[in-house]
Amino acid sequence: MGYTVAGNELETDAEGYLLEPDYSEEVVKVIAAAEGIELTPRHWDVINYMRDQYRENGHTPNFRNMLKGINEFWPEADSKALYDLFPIGPAKQAAKVAGLTQPLGKGGY
Template identity: 55%
Template sequence: MSYVVNGEALETGEEDFLLEANFSDDVPPLIAEAEKITLTDAHWQVINYLREKYKEDGQTPNFRNMVAELDEMHEGVDWKKKLYELFPNMPARQGCRVAGLPKPFGKGGY
């Protein structure tokens, strides 16, 4: 499968993850639609977080680290519960896919 964004075909690999990261804000709505997710501001908050972590570290965090870091950044939210509400099909993986990032290492990141 591939996604076409602004006339450009974005190649996907295993589990429909992009083979190369794409940081265009036009990508997440297209992938989210395929995942049957309607993006909200909370989704974009997680998408932007995942993209920043990928830019900084070259990979994305696993679920446990996502929860811990989001808790530090945005106190007062039960991020463990919230992430499953936003990305019900394994948040550390589905969130990365929707963010337009390649498949995480191992079981959802580092």
């Protein structure tokens, strides 16, 4: 499985995560469409947060740390709000849609 973005085939693992991160906006749109997600500004807030965490730490946070970090810019966010955005699992699905590699273990650190 792979994604075609601007004529380029991006390699993925068996679960559809990119093997190399890609920070382009077009990648997010292609992966979100494949996941059945219609992007909203809140999706982009979470995607940008996940990308920042990946750049700073080399991996994405687990769900608990993700929620804690997101509460810094979206204080009313809770588990339900994040599952509404990324129903398969916010920590893993948000990383996938953000164009990042598969999270460590059960969703990062």
